[in-house]
Amino acid sequence: MRRFAPVMHGQRWKLAVSVLLFFIEVGTSVVTVAVFADIVDNVLVAGDLSALWWPLGIWAAVSLVGAAASYGGTVISGLVAERTLLRLRDRLYAHTQQLAPHTRRQFETGDLIARHSGDVDEIEHLVSSGVVAGTLAIGSAVIYAAAAFVTRWDLALLAFVLAPLLWVVSRWFGRVVKTAARRERKANGRISSRIQEGITHAISIQADNQGERDRRKVLRESRIWRNARVSELKANAAFSETVTVVEMLCMMAVLAVGAWQIARGVASVGTLIALTGYLGYMYPHIQTLGGLVVSVTSATASAERVAEVLDAPIGITDTAEPELSEAEALAGSDADAADVHPEADVDERSAGPVASAVFVHVERVSFAYPDSDRLVLDDVDLTIESGDFVALLGASGSGKSTLMYLMLRFYDPVAGAIRFNDTDIRSMSLRQLRAHMAVLPQRVALFNASIADNIRYGRPDATDEQVLAAATAADAAGFIGELPDGLDTQLRDGGANLSGGQQQRIGLARAFLRDTPLLILDEPTTGLDDATTQRVMAPLERLARSRTTVLITHDDKVAAVADYTLTVRDGTIRRR
Numbered sequence: 373m374r375r376f377a378p379v380m381h382g383q384r385w386k387l388a389v390s391v392l393l394f395f396i397e398v399g400t401s402v403v404t405v406a407v408f409a410d411i412v413d414n415v416l417v418a419g420d421l422s423a424l425w426w427p428l429g430i431w432a433a434v435s436l437v438g439a440a441a442s443y444g445g446t447v448i449s450g451l452v453a454e455r456t457l458l459r460l461r462d463r464l465y466a467h468t469q470q471l472a473p474h475t476r477r478q479f480e481t482g483d484l485i486a487r488h489s490g491d492v493d494e495i496e497h498l499v500s501s502g503v504v505a506g507t508l509a510i511g512s513a514v515i516y517a518a519a520a521f522v523t524r525w526d527l528a529l530l531a532f533v534l535a536p537l538l539w540v541v542s543r544w545f546g547r548v549v550k551t552a553a554r555r556e557r558k559a560n561g562r563i564s565s566r567i568q569e570g571i572t573h574a575i576s577i578q579a580d581n582q583g584e585r586d587r588r589k590v591l592r593e594s595r596i597w598r599n600a601r602v603s604e605l606k607a608n609a610a611f612s613e614t615v616t617v618v619e620m621l622c623m624m625a626v627l628a629v630g631a632w633q634i635a636r637g638v639a640s641v642g643t644l645i646a647l648t649g650y651l652g653y654m655y656p657h658i659q660t661l662g663g664l665v666v667s668v669t670s671a672t673a674s675a676e677r678v679a680e681v682l683d684a685p686i687g688i689t690d691t692a693e694p695e696l697s698e699a700e701a702l703a704g705s706d707a708d709a710a711d712v713h714p715e716a717d718v719d720e721r722s723a724g725p726v727a728s729a730v731f732v733h734v735e736r737v738s739f740a741y742p743d744s745d746r747l748v749l750d751d752v753d754l755t756i757e758s759g760d761f762v763a764l765l766g767a768s769g770s771g772k773s774t775l776m777y778l779m780l781r782f783y784d785p786v787a788g789a790i791r792f793n794d795t796d797i798r799s800m801s802l803r804q805l806r807a808h809m810a811v812l813p814q815r816v817a818l819f820n821a822s823i824a825d826n827i828r829y830g831r832p833d834a835t836d837e838q839v840l841a842a843a844t845a846a847d848a849a850g851f852i853g854e855l856p857d858g859l860d861t862q863l864r865d866g867g868a869n870l871s872g873g874q875q876q877r878i879g880l881a882r883a884f885l886r887d888t889p890l891l892i893l894d895e896p897t898t899g900l901d902d903a904t905t906q907r908v909m910a911p912l913e914r915l916a917r918s919r920t921t922v923l924i925t926h927d928d929k930v931a932a933v934a935d936y937t938l939t940v941r942d943g944t945i946r947r948r
């Protein structure tokens with residue numbers, strides 16, 4: 373709870389108000405029990421009906437106040453919990469998206485999704501149950517205990533004897549549930565991963581006749597999950613029953629001693645009714661408290677998994693937007709702004725000046741990945757002049773993509789510098805640097821949106837005419853026009869309803885529209901047949917010729933369209 377407290381920044385006074393409202397409700401039920409005891413002694417036992425109306429009126433008024441206070445407390449504490457969750461979800465997603473590529477790969481995709489969904493949901497228990505229900509249960513138990521004590525201290529003491537035992541029992545069950553919850557959360561993450569993997573590779577799994585094995589893999593994880601859930605369920609049920617039995621024993625002891633005292637004439641029926649009433653109100657709170665120890669302990673298993681992601685180091689962030697400490701990051705309230713304007717387009721913000729032409733100077737650059745000592749690039753020195761169309765060739769694993777990562781500043785070199793027009797790219801903000809570049813990757817990232825929105829992805833303010841012009845330039849307008857909804861056709865599942873060549877041409881249209889002075893093409897024709905490659909190459913060349921372009925490829929024929937070739941080998945890059 374201490375760990376996630378910063379996300380509750382600015383919410384504490386609301387929590388205090390909700391707790392106060394709940395206490396008002398507790399106060400009203402104390403009054404109603406006292407009123408009822410009064411009715412028993414002065415109306416029922418004395419047989420005086422005229423004394424009934426005044427207490428009944430108080431009872432009704434107090435109950436209404438209690439109901440209103442309880443409603444207010446529930447709504448306010450619910451709002452606080454949901455807002456806290458909203459902020460946490462936003463922070464977690466922002467952090468995940470900034471993870472350095474090598475750190476990101478430490479988490480399986482499905483597991484990461486599970487941490488963002490189920491695990492974040494569980495943390496709600498820490499906020500709503502942990503803070504509000506915890507304070508309320510302790511406070512209410514104390515108030516009812518005090519009322520019981522004032523009513524009849526000797527009988528009340530009898531009822532309190534077993535309270536410490538309940539605490540010990542709940543701690544023990546808490547530990548059992550936490551172990552099970554950890555297993556359950558991990559299994560849940562692995563199930564998500566297996567399912568994500570299975571759905572993504574469904575065709576290969578079926579084609580390789582591995583359907584049964586794949587299904588058994590998911591089933592194995594599901595069984596681990598089920599066993600953990602059953603352990604949790606058994607522990608929770610055993611805890612609840614233990615508490616009920618202990619409470620019953622206390623109540624029976626109080627009733628027996630109370631009946632004996634009434635028979636001896638030292639206590640009234642009304643007093644015993646009031647006392648059992650207070651105890652009847654108090655025990656559920658003690659039970660809740662014990663249950664909270666168990667459920668909050670179980671929620672910490674999820675909290676640990678979320679904290680693990682938040683603790684993972686992020687990649688390079690903007691110098692203009694310095695990295696926030698986690699407390700600051702969690703405390704920020706921009707998630708609330710996003711809540712109000714979910715479509716608020718941050719890309720509209722100015723990236724700073726963007727040069728109309730770029731020459732690249734890679735100056736004695738050496739680089740090793742953070743989790744490795746091996747230099748992937750070793751003292752590389754090269755210049756790509758403005759307007760050059762360069763092919764970057766090299767064996768698989770030689771370091772071509774690594775050079776692209778360095779230009780995009782996913783990493784910084786361990787030695788040397790990369791300059792755009794003599795400016796060290798480290799002195800530019802990431803937003804400004806990346807505004808100079810368009811990247812066409814091997815597999816174009818297509819989103820579940822219309823074709824038009826996919827084309828304008830890198831430039832959300834582009835008009836329909838500009839989108840159409842870009843589609844035409846990329847030789848995509850023809851096939852788009854044949855689709856029933858044209859540019860408004862919705863792409864589903866990463867563009868699965870388009871062929872590889874069509875996807876690539878949408879990527880090209882996106883690059884045309886972005887119209888940046890530097891273009892990086894990462895094996896844009898991989899997986900395409902000769903005819904389709906030709907179809908893609910023509911618009912690609914048009915795009916490449918009007919700016920500085922680096923074309924990463926394995927294919928000599930594709931490389932031949934470039935002005936010249938750079939070859940990456942053994943950590944060095946040579947012009948050919």
Ligand SMILES: Nc1ncnc2c1ncn2[C@@H]1O[C@H](COP(=O)(O)OP(=O)(O)OP(=O)(O)O)[C@@H](O)[C@H]1O
Pocket residue numbers: 473474741742743744748766767768769770771772773774775
């Ligand atoms: N996160 C990482 N940590 C450690 N080493 C890495 C990491 N990513 C890549 N490498 C290593 O760096 C080297 C260069 O990788 P890179 O992806 O740049 O090669 P590439 O030339 O683009 O290969 P391909 O043509 O197959 O895409 C490889 O030997 C690879 O194993």
